Amino acid sequence: MSKPRLYVASIDDILKGRATDVYFTRTRRILEAKGLCNTIVRAEFHAYSLPRGYKWAVFAGLEEALAILEGKQVNVYAMREGTIFKPVEPLMVIEGPYCEFAELETAILGALRHETSIATKAARIRLAAGDKTVLFFGLRSVHPALAPMVDRAAYIGGCDSVSGLLSREFLGIEPRGTMPHALIILFGDPVEAWKAFDEVVEPDVPRIALVDTFYDERYEALLAARTLGKRLYGVRLDTPSSRRGNMKRIIEEVRWTLNLNGYKDVKIIVSGGLDEESIKELRDLVDAFGVGTSIAFPPSIDISMDIIEIKRGNEWIPITKRGKLPGMKQVYRCPPLNDVILPWNESPSFKCNDGSEPRPLLERVMENGNLVTELPDTSRIRDYVLSQLKMLS
The missing domain is CATH 3.20.140.10 (nicotinate phosphoribosyltransferase)
Structure with missing residues (x-):
């Protein structure tokens, strides 16, 4: 064999x-x-x-x-x-x-x-996002041998940061990212996963909680805010299309609920299947976008x-x-x-x-x-x- x-x-x-x-x-x-x-x-x-x-x-x-x-x-x-x-x-x-x-x-x-x-697609996404942060999360869309090149091209085109670990070595860029659903699933409880992230990961890494694993996004966002308090930088919504519904309405609901409960400073990050048109629709409600496939496969x-x-x-x-x-x-x-x-x-x-x-x-x-x-x-x-x-x- x-x-x-x-x-x-x-x-x-x-x-x-x-x-x-x-x-x-x-x-x-x-x-x-x-x-x-x-x-x-x-x-x-x-x-x-x-x-x-x-x-x-x-x-x-x-x-x-x-x-x-x-x-x-x-x-x-x-x-x-x-x-x-x-x-x-x-x-x-x-x-x-x-x-x-x-x-x-x-x-x-x-x-x-x-x-x-x-780089061209990243530049178009940059224009669509206006002054909102754009993070490139597209490495899983390409062959791993290309990871540094893809991160470089996305960054050149205007992405604010990239997630690839090798970009620290190749590009001198500190990679950025939040957490995967796998972390929460392995704990079986989003609260325990968020706490573990907060306890283990270096304090200079922003605490961004993924809030759509088991429960409603509004519920998990408020739960994350109450769990981490002032240490919580933001919440990320990555709802799959099969469950998404009207993404703009979901974000409005999350923002309203966080504001109503005194968490106006908590940022909202959205990822998953984003392109120029969806970014234009959401940019007035969102603080940052995580964009993957549309840049990696332009x-x-x-x-x-x-x-x-x-x-x-x-x-x-x-x-x-x-x-x-x-x-x-x-x-x-x-x-x-x-x-x-x-x-x-x-x-x-x-x-x-x-x-x-x-x-x-x-x-x-x-x-x-x-x-x-x-x-x-x-x-x-x-x-x-x-x-x-x-x-x-």
């Missing part, structure tokens, strides 16, 4: 181009056989369309893409990670011998697509890579498949988020409405496989995203 295994590509597999599609290995063999492997190209990454209802997306995954390309004989130009972009705009360009990165295309696109999709931002120029001697020849714009391009931005795409060597002949010069968004970030710019930490990328979201709200 065979031993069970985890179906996970190693970092070495990714960096050496083994986590790829077989047609790229065949392409490399053909180019090597025909002496074309060192043809110098410029390959552009872009999303020519976005999911229905989306007008913009958040560029994420650049750091991982650069990690994959590090040490290769390539130059890389890219938008800053966290930049809000629109369809057709170039996000990143790789310049160098095609065979230097041919078998890495699959991995790079996977990183950019996945992180961009999650609509895909379909980033693709296309060769846009080939170098012949000292001359760059614009070329690409039909349906795509040939030639290297630059994106110029005017405040707040007004963009114009121009050929790479063409300077803008206009000024922004506020009199400022249009700002180029793509800059060289890697030269001959070496970083030439400082990579911002996750919190700085998140701040950049939030500053742009303010312009959209």
